[in-house]
Amino acid sequence: MPIAAVGAVVASIIVGSAVDLSRAYRVKNQLQAACDAGVLAGRRTVLTNGFDKPAKDAAEDYFETNFASSNNETRSTATFVASSDDNGNTVKGVAKTVLDTAIMRLFGFNNFALEATCTSSMGVGNSDVVMVLDNTGSMGSNLSYSETRLEALQGAMKNFYTTLSNATNGTSARIRYGFVPYSTSVNVGRMLYDLNPDYIADKFYYSSRKAVYTTETNTTETAAGTTYGGPDYINYQTVGSWQDYQSGYYPQSSCENNKIPVTSTYADYGSSSTSTSTSTNGSGQKVNTTTTTQRQVQITGVRCTGYTAYYYGWPYTAYKMQVTYKSRDKVTYKNDLFNITTTETKKFDHFDYKPAVEYDTSTYKTFTSVSAPTGDTPKGAATVTPVYSTWNGCIHERKTVAQSSFSYSSVYGISPTGARDLDIDSAPDVYDEDTKWAPMWPEVVYTREVIERDSWGQPKTDKWGRVIAKDTYGTGDYGTRPSSPCPAAAQGLKEMTQSQFNTYANSLSATGNTYLDIGMIWGGRLLSPDGIFSSTVNSPPANGGEVSRHIVFMTDGVMEPNKSVNQAWGLEWWDRKVTSDGSSGDTARHTSRFLASCEAIKDKGIRIWVIAFTSGLSDDLKACASDNSSFTAADSSQLNAAFQEIAKQVGELRITQ
Numbered sequence: 001m002p003i004a005a006v007g008a009v010v011a012s013i014i015v016g017s018a019v020d021l022s023r024a025y026r027v028k029n030q031l032q033a034a035c036d037a038g039v040l041a042g043r044r045t046v047l048t049n050g051f052d053k054p055a056k057d058a059a060e061d062y063f064e065t066n067f068a069s070s071n072n073e074t075r076s077t078a079t080f081v082a083s084s085d086d087n088g089n090t091v092k093g094v095a096k097t098v099l100d101t102a103i104m105r106l107f108g109f110n111n112f113a114l115e116a117t118c119t120s121s122m123g124v125g126n127s128d129v130v131m132v133l134d135n136t137g138s139m140g141s142n143l144s145y146s147e148t149r150l151e152a153l154q155g156a157m158k159n160f161y162t163t164l165s166n167a168t169n170g171t172s173a174r175i176r177y178g179f180v181p182y183s184t185s186v187n188v189g190r191m192l193y194d195l196n197p198d199y200i201a202d203k204f205y206y207s208s209r210k211a212v213y214t215t216e217t218n219t220t221e222t223a224a225g226t227t228y229g230g231p232d233y234i235n236y237q238t239v240g241s242w243q244d245y246q247s248g249y250y251p252q253s254s255c256e257n258n259k260i261p262v263t264s265t266y267a268d269y270g271s272s273s274t275s276t277s278t279s280t281n282g283s284g285q286k287v288n289t290t291t292t293t294q295r296q297v298q299i300t301g302v303r304c305t306g307y308t309a310y311y312y313g314w315p316y317t318a319y320k321m322q323v324t325y326k327s328r329d330k331v332t333y334k335n336d337l338f339n340i341t342t343t344e345t346k347k348f349d350h351f352d353y354k355p356a357v358e359y360d361t362s363t364y365k366t367f368t369s370v371s372a373p374t375g376d377t378p379k380g381a382a383t384v385t386p387v388y389s390t391w392n393g394c395i396h397e398r399k400t401v402a403q404s405s406f407s408y409s410s411v412y413g414i415s416p417t418g419a420r421d422l423d424i425d426s427a428p429d430v431y432d433e434d435t436k437w438a439p440m441w442p443e444v445v446y447t448r449e450v451i452e453r454d455s456w457g458q459p460k461t462d463k464w465g466r467v468i469a470k471d472t473y474g475t476g477d478y479g480t481r482p483s484s485p486c487p488a489a490a491q492g493l494k495e496m497t498q499s500q501f502n503t504y505a506n507s508l509s510a511t512g513n514t515y516l517d518i519g520m521i522w523g524g525r526l527l528s529p530d531g532i533f534s535s536t537v538n539s540p541p542a543n544g545g546e547v548s549r550h551i552v553f554m555t556d557g558v559m560e561p562n563k564s565v566n567q568a569w570g571l572e573w574w575d576r577k578v579t580s581d582g583s584s585g586d587t588a589r590h591t592s593r594f595l596a597s598c599e600a601i602k603d604k605g606i607r608i609w610v611i612a613f614t615s616g617l618s619d620d621l622k623a624c625a626s627d628n629s630s631f632t633a634a635d636s637s638q639l640n641a642a643f644q645e646i647a648k649q650v651g652e653l654r655i656t657q
Helices: 002-045 053-066 149-168 189-195 252-257 498-506 516-527 586-602 619-624 636-650
Strands: 079-083 090-100 111-123 126-134 175-182 203-238 243-249 273-280 286-311 314-360 370-372 387-389 407-409 413-415 449-451 469-471 491-494 547-555 607-613 630-633 652-655
Touching: 002 053, 002 079, 002 090, 002 111, 053 079, 053 090, 126 149, 126 516, 149 175, 149 498, 149 607, 149 636, 175 516, 252 286, 252 314, 407 586, 413 586, 491 516, 516 547, 516 586, 547 636, 586 607, 586 619, 607 619, 607 636, 630 636
Parallel strands: 126 175, 126 547, 547 607, 607 630
Antiparallel strands: 079 090, 090 111, 111 652, 175 491, 203 314, 243 314, 273 286, 286 314, 370 387, 407 413, 449 469
16 A cells, blocks of 8 residues: 555656646747747838837737737746847847646646747848839929938838848848839940940931921132134125215315225224123033124225205205225124033021931940931021930830730740830840830930911911921921930949949939830840840859849839820830820730730749839739739838838748747
């Protein structure tokens, strides 16, 4: 019996300890799990202020949610203390509680003091991040009295960098950043030129204006000497009867005394006459001929003949002189010679506004200042006023098709195949201009209209004095230079310091309309491992690890094409590269391009994050984003939170202890 009694006590101790130890093990596991949840929540909540009160509160809330003393048979004295020694990059936790024994208290063991420690940090592997950022005019709108939407974006970008930089500090992880600011076009010209100048067209057809001239012909005469001709003797005449030669001599003696002599030679008689004529000789010279005609007379006989005259009724005899003669005309010629120089002078008359004017872009694409004959010019000027400009880097897209819908499949790629603008991989054929990108050249691009005129042919104007004109698809006689917005230059993937990153963020500006498709297309091109930048994309990190690829796509609006703005597809109303009539279905067609591009990018294993800033998250944006990768942000703090959440998921939040 004594032995049995001792055995019973020993058995009770063994069974009791097993029961209480099992309870302690279960509570310790729950305490550890709650501790881990707390530090994970605390680390996830860390923003740019480090491990502040919101982060600490989140850690404690998660601990309390995951460890309820009443459910674990512990005392209500369970504690959890979260802290960070490195401004939130690593969050540590210590959890403590007391578990009363159920059986072992009979043997003097009243409770177990349980403790769990935990640590959470964000470890980041190799990552490439391309930020495709809305830089349209609306981004210049005020969020508050002191901050614009663009300024809020710039701040969120910088905080994004800080978060990933802190997470990779002291590691071998490689983080590279690329940027595609977008509006009506993208500024990728410098990147393309540096990659291969032949990827940019050497000639391109723009909607532009072309000078029309009138031609004036002018001649210049230069004296080339004088020649003389003649004399020519013509019109010979012989007078056989006596002709009165001179009268008025009343006495016979006077007549006899003044008789002219009979001559054997011709003498000039009377005044000469002249005439002029103009001709051209065999040498092409102008000849001014002056012809002089002089009557010459040879007197063959002279006599005085009396006749009866009357003076106050009284008759008397008067005498007159009579002659017989021969006559001829002496003709001489003076030829003044002139060399004739004929010049044609062109004078500016007006501009024709045409649908396709070819320009040589081979120098313009090198970012060298060039001139174009498109400046405002007064009528009658000898030449058109040149306009000098240097390429700002924005582009016109490659050849496309004006189709209503586009799609992508992993088997067939983009459909229709003629849409080279949606091909994010293929390099241009250097011998085919249709496969290349072209510079956007604002100084040569003009709209085309036809002026309404009154019955006098004068332009009609409205009450504000503006010329009334109608759009025309063909050639017009009136036009204006449209708006040609161009965002900040894009940047390919590269590692950056905080200072470099901040400098780039500060360079962004707000301009233009929202073309989501052009931004996404170029985000894909910069990050595609199979595209024209593949040598950069596929450059292996020094640590030899895998690389995750991400596009962070931010917009503050919806697709908003403008048919009259000079954009990546030209002047839609006039060029009609997207629509069939210049306007119908413009938004839907660009949206279809956008969605097809999103699918092509995701098919390459690239994760697309979408942030709708100050606007609703449309179905199109949701469809574009990868799974669980879309956010809305109504204000600056929410935008920052969205960027931070993406940063944490680009990194890997994990328990390290």
